[in-house]
Amino acid sequence: MAAHEVSEGFDVIIAGGGLAGLSAAYTLASGGLEVLLLERGDYCGAKNVTGGRIYVSPVRELFPELWKQAPLERFIAHEEVSLMAQERSITIRYDGSELNEQPYQSYSVLRSKLDRWLARQAERKGAMLVTRSRVDDVILENGRVRGVRAGGEELRASVVLACDGVLSFVAQKAGLRKAYEAGNYALGIKEVIELDRQVIEDRFNLEGDEGAARLFMGDVTAGKFGGGFLYTNKDSLSLGIVVGIDALGNEEPDVAAPDLLDRFKQRPEIARLIRGGETVEYSAHVIPEGGLKAMGALYGDGILVAGDAAGLAMNIGVTVRGMEYAMASGYYAAQAVMNAYQKGDFSSTTLSEYRRLLEGSFVLSDFQNFRESLSVLENPRFFQYYPELVGNILKDLYHVPAGPKEKLYPTIRKHLGIKELGALFKDYRRLKKI
Amino acid sequence: MSQVMGLKAKLGLNVFKEGGEFHIKIREGKAKDQRLKKAILVCPAGLYSENPDGEVTISVDGCLECGTCLIACGPEVLEWRYPDGGTGVQFRFG
Ligand SMILES: Cc1cc2nc3c(=O)[nH]c(=O)nc-3n(C[C@H](O)[C@H](O)[C@H](O)COP(=O)(O)OP(=O)(O)OC[C@H]3O[C@@H](n4cnc5c(N)ncnc54)[C@H](O)[C@@H]3O)c2cc1C
Ligand code: SF4
Numbered sequence A: 001m002a003a004h005e006v007s008e009g010f011d012v013i014i015a016g017g018g019l020a021g022l023s024a025a026y027t028l029a030s031g032g033l034e035v036l037l038l039e040r041g042d043y044c045g046a047k048n049v050t051g052g053r054i055y056v057s058p059v060r061e062l063f064p065e066l067w068k069q070a071p072l073e074r075f076i077a078h079e080e081v082s083l084m085a086q087e088r089s090i091t092i093r094y095d096g097s098e099l100n101e102q103p104y105q106s107y108s109v110l111r112s113k114l115d116r117w118l119a120r121q122a123e124r125k126g127a128m129l130v131t132r133s134r135v136d137d138v139i140l141e142n143g144r145v146r147g148v149r150a151g152g153e154e155l156r157a158s159v160v161l162a163c164d165g166v167l168s169f170v171a172q173k174a175g176l177r178k179a180y181e182a183g184n185y186a187l188g189i190k191e192v193i194e195l196d197r198q199v200i201e202d203r204f205n206l207e208g209d210e211g212a213a214r215l216f217m218g219d220v221t222a223g224k225f226g227g228g229f230l231y232t233n234k235d236s237l238s239l240g241i242v243v244g245i246d247a248l249g250n251e252e253p254d255v256a257a258p259d260l261l262d263r264f265k266q267r268p269e270i271a272r273l274i275r276g277g278e279t280v281e282y283s284a285h286v287i288p289e290g291g292l293k294a295m296g297a298l299y300g301d302g303i304l305v306a307g308d309a310a311g312l313a314m315n316i317g318v319t320v321r322g323m324e325y326a327m328a329s330g331y332y333a334a335q336a337v338m339n340a341y342q343k344g345d346f347s348s349t350t351l352s353e354y355r356r357l358l359e360g361s362f363v364l365s366d367f368q369n370f371r372e373s374l375s376v377l378e379n380p381r382f383f384q385y386y387p388e389l390v391g392n393i394l395k396d397l398y399h400v401p402a403g404p405k406e407k408l409y410p411t412i413r414k415h416l417g418i419k420e421l422g423a424l425f426k427d428y429r430r431l432k433k434i
Numbered sequence B: 001m002s003q004v005m006g007l008k009a010k011l012g013l014n015v016f017k018e019g020g021e022f023h024i025k026i027r028e029g030k031a032k033d034q035r036l037k038k039a040i041l042v043c044p045a046g047l048y049s050e051n052p053d054g055e056v057t058i059s060v061d062g063c064l065e066c067g068t069c070l071i072a073c074g075p076e077v078l079e080w081r082y083p084d085g086g087t088g089v090q091f092r093f094g
Helices: A019-030 A111-124 A169-173 A197-203 A245-250 A257-266 A268-274 A323-343 A353-359 A362-369 A373-377 A380-398 A408-415 A418-431 B007-013 B034-042 B068-073
Strands: A010-015 A035-038 A053-055 A075-084 A089-095 A106-108 A128-130 A135-141 A144-150 A153-162 A185-194 A210-218 A226-232 A236-244 A278-288 A303-305 A314-316 A319-321 B015-017 B024-026 B048-050 B056-058 B078-080 B088-090
Touching: A010 A019, A010 A144, A010 A323, A019 A035, A019 A111, A019 A323, A035 A153, A053 A323, A075 A380, A089 A380, A106 A210, A111 A128, A135 A153, A135 A169, A153 A169, A153 A323, A185 A245, A185 A257, A185 B068, A210 A380, A226 A268, A236 A245, A236 A257, A236 A268, A245 B034, A245 B068, A257 A268, A278 B007, A278 B068, A303 A323, A314 A373, A319 A323, A323 A353, A323 A362, A353 A362, A380 A408, A380 A418, B024 B056, B034 B048, B034 B056, B034 B068, B068 B078
Parallel strands: A010 A035, A010 A153, A035 A128, A075 A210, A153 A303
Antiparallel strands: A053 A106, A075 A089, A075 A106, A135 A144, A144 A153, A185 A236, A185 A278, A210 A226, A226 A236, A314 A319, B015 B088, B024 B078, B048 B056
C-alpha cells in the first residue's frame, strides 16, 4: 500500500481543542505530522469546565518540556475532606512534607488559561489550529472515516481523532458510541469566585504558591451521589458540586440543580470560606463516570477517540479525575497514529495499538482497578446515612451535659445497634472492592 | 451569611456571543412528554419551565452547553446540537 492513502488533505484532523485534542496535536506536530485541529469555541478552553485539580505525576514524563512553563495555579499542599450532615460536619485534614516536595503531584488549574496556553505550544510545534469552527459530521466511505465536514466544507485526512468531549457527536456519527444513559453521567456546576490573593493565603493557611483542596460529601448533594469541591487558585476560588444526573432527575428529594449549589454556598462552613469574594463566572458541564462498562469503541477504521469523548473520566466519590486521562489518551492516540503513518495503514487493525498502549499505561489500568467504584459508591448510605450517623455520634461524644456524662462506649452503641453494625460490615466488605 | 445571587444575575456574568438559530429544540409533539419534565430540575441554568397547559418550554438564552438536558431526557425528546462555531457561551476561567 502506498505510504499515504490520501494524498489530498491532512495527515490528521482533530475534532476538539480540549486537553485531549491539544495533547494529541502537540505530540503529532512534534513528530512532524501535518495536523489540523478544529475547535468550536472562540479560543481553546472557551467551552471547557473542570473542577480544578490536575495530577501532573502520571503525565509528567509524556510531556517533559511542558510543565515548567505551564500556567498552573497553585500546587496542592493541603487536603481536607468533610462529611456533611444537615446540621454539622466532620473534617479530616491531611498535611505532609511529601505534599510540599518537588516535583509536586497536583495543581489547581483554570481551563481557559491552561488550554489556551497549550494551544500555543501545539501551534509552535507546527499544528494548525482553527477556532470558531464546529465539526458537523464525519465523511464515511464504506465504513471508513475519511475526514470531517465543518462549515459546509469537506476536509479530508488519513485519520480523524474525536477529542470533542463527553457528548462526542463525532464518535457518535462514526458509529462508535453507546447510547447515553443518565446513570453513567454526572453534572458538574461551578462558580469562580475572585478573592484577594492575600486573603486566600491567610484564610487557607497557605505559604506562597501552596494551594488547598477541599472536598465535601453528604448533605452537599442532598444525599444524592456526588460531592462538593473547593480549590484555591492564585487569586480566585473554584467552588462547585458534582451530582449524578440520574439521581438529580429521578431521586427524591426533588432539588433543582442551581439550588443545590446555592444551598452549598450557604452552609456556614462554606459561607465563611468565600466571604468577601465576588463570583465572576458560572459554568456547568457533564462528566462521564460510567467507567469501562459505559465506554464505546476507542477506535475504528480511520478514527480514534480520546479523553472524555471516550468516557475516560472517573468519579471516585468526592473526586473527579479526567484531565490527566485526557492528556495521556491524546498522547497515546498520537503514538498509535504515528505508527500507523509509518506503515501507511490506518485500518482499525493497525489503530488497535491505541488500546494496547492505554492498557499498558496508567489510563486503562486505573479504569480496570476502579471498575467497581461507581456501583459500590452509588450507595445512598454513603451520602445520607453515614454523614448523619457519624455527626450524631460526635455530637454526643463531645457533648457535656449539665448532669453526669454518659460513658463513651454506651454513647456509641446507642447509635449502632446490631442491625446497623451488620449493615456497616456489609458496606465495609463492598468498599474493599475499590 | 452570604447573600444569594439570583440565577439570572449569575448567568449575566458569563460572556455570551449571539448565534444563529436555537441549538436546542423540543421535538414536535413532545412538549408534554414525561421525560422532558426532568429538564426543569437538572438544567443548571434553569432554562426549562412548565406552562399552565402542562407543556415544557425552553428559553435557550444563557445556555451553558453542558449537555445535561440531553442526557437526562434523551435525544427522542430533544433535538440538541452545539451552537455554531464561535457563538454561545465563552468561558473566561473554566
Ligand atoms: C465540574 C467539573 C469538575 C471536574 N473536576 C476535575 C478535576 O478536579 N480533575 C480532573 O482531572 N478532572 C476533572 N473534571 C473532568 C475534566 O474536566 C474532563 O475530564 C476533561 O476536561 C476532559 O478533557 P477533554 O479534552 O477530553 O474534553 P473537553 O475539555 O470537554 O474538550 C472538548 C473540546 O472539544 C470541543 N468540541 C466539542 N465538539 C466539537 C465540535 N463538534 N467541533 C469542534 N470542537 C468541538 C469543545 O469546545 C472542547 O474544547 C471535572 C469536570 C467538571 C465538569
Ligand atoms: S445544555 Fe445545560 S444549560 Fe443548556 S439547556 Fe441543557 S441543561 Fe440547560
